[in-house]
Amino acid sequence: MDAAIEVENLVTAFGSNVIHDGLNLTVKRGEILGVVGGSGTGKSVLLKHIIGLLKERSGRILVNGRDRSTMSVREDMESRRDWGVLFQDGALFSSLSVAQNVQVPLREHFNMSQSLMDDLACSKLTMAGLPLDAAKKFPSDLSGGMRKRAALARSLALDPEILFLDEPTAGLDPIGASAFDQMIKELRDSLGLTVFLVTHDLDTLVTVCDRVAVLGDKKILINAPLKEVMEFDHPWVQQYFKGPRARAAGMEV
Numbered sequence: 001m002d003a004a005i006e007v008e009n010l011v012t013a014f015g016s017n018v019i020h021d022g023l024n025l026t027v028k029r030g031e032i033l034g035v036v037g038g039s040g041t042g043k044s045v046l047l048k049h050i051i052g053l054l055k056e057r058s059g060r061i062l063v064n065g066r067d068r069s070t071m072s073v074r075e076d077m078e079s080r081r082d083w084g085v086l087f088q089d090g091a092l093f094s095s096l097s098v099a100q101n102v103q104v105p106l107r108e109h110f111n112m113s114q115s116l117m118d119d120l121a122c123s124k125l126t127m128a129g130l131p132l133d134a135a136k137k138f139p140s141d142l143s144g145g146m147r148k149r150a151a152l153a154r155s156l157a158l159d160p161e162i163l164f165l166d167e168p169t170a171g172l173d174p175i176g177a178s179a180f181d182q183m184i185k186e187l188r189d190s191l192g193l194t195v196f197l198v199t200h201d202l203d204t205l206v207t208v209c210d211r212v213a214v215l216g217d218k219k220i221l222i223n224a225p226l227k228e229v230m231e232f233d234h235p236w237v238q239q240y241f242k243g244p245r246a247r248a249a250g251m252e253v
């Protein structure tokens with residue numbers, strides 16, 4: 001099996017608060033993996049460990065087959081081009097225009113002309129479904145949904161192989177959320193991306209995820225296609241997938 005991400009026996013803690021204790025997870029290349037779990041179970045912390053924003057841990061994390069902990073600083077920097085991240089709040093720089101935001105990773109990694117960067121920013125904005133007149137706007141001039149798309153455009157700036165999305169549809173109205181889901185699927189299909197998607201959104205799980213990994217009891221309880229996950233005998237899983245919201249999302253085994 002060709003794995004984009006492999007997490008082996010991960011143990012993490014903040015002081016005495018153990019977050020993950022022997023967590024194992026494989027994300028296959030080209031799949032959209034939905035990561036779910038109760039609030040505070042460590043989904044965002046797991047994402048931050050995989051991308052190297054958090055470092056204190058034991059266990060191995062391999063991205064594209066490379067062990068993050070044994071990389072030189074240069075290798076680590078190079079490997080950062082392999083992925084893009086969309087954080088929960090979008091994390092755009094408010095004093096920069098949308099185009100300048102998209103160009104931040106380009107400036108960090110390459111030495112290219114302004115006109116090339118402008119062209120690239122326009123192409124990434126189009127990919128993320130934004131009109132070109134958004135380029136000169138500032139984040140505060142955009143709706144919540146457009147800000148998410150601008151942040152997505154920035155996460156695509158370096159032509160990543162892997163996309164990390166932390167609750168991408170949170171705060172979007174149902175129409176905006178379903179359009180965003182559709183776009184993620186189209187981007188995966190056209191660019192061959194691997195997507196690691198933290199979400200609480202049941203509609204997203206149903207419509208875009210190939211597999212679902214459930215984080216609970218400090219581990220991945222199950223990592224399987226949704227239908228299999230829904231049959232998994234664990235109290236949180238049963239409550240989550242058989243509750244009123246799940247029924248409203250049309251989830252039936």
Ligand SMILES: Nc1ncnc2c1ncn2[C@@H]1O[C@H](COP(=O)(O)OP(=O)(O)OP(=O)(O)O)[C@@H](O)[C@H]1O
Nearest residue numbers: 014017019037038039040041042043044045046200
């Ligand atoms: N920088 C930090 N310092 C100390 N504790 C932290 C830090 N970041 C996260 N935590 C703790 O780690 C635990 C897991 O947090 P995390 O944000 O990963 O949860 P989550 O599963 O993403 O939750 P949610 O679904 O609510 O976003 C929580 O108890 C949180 O308080």
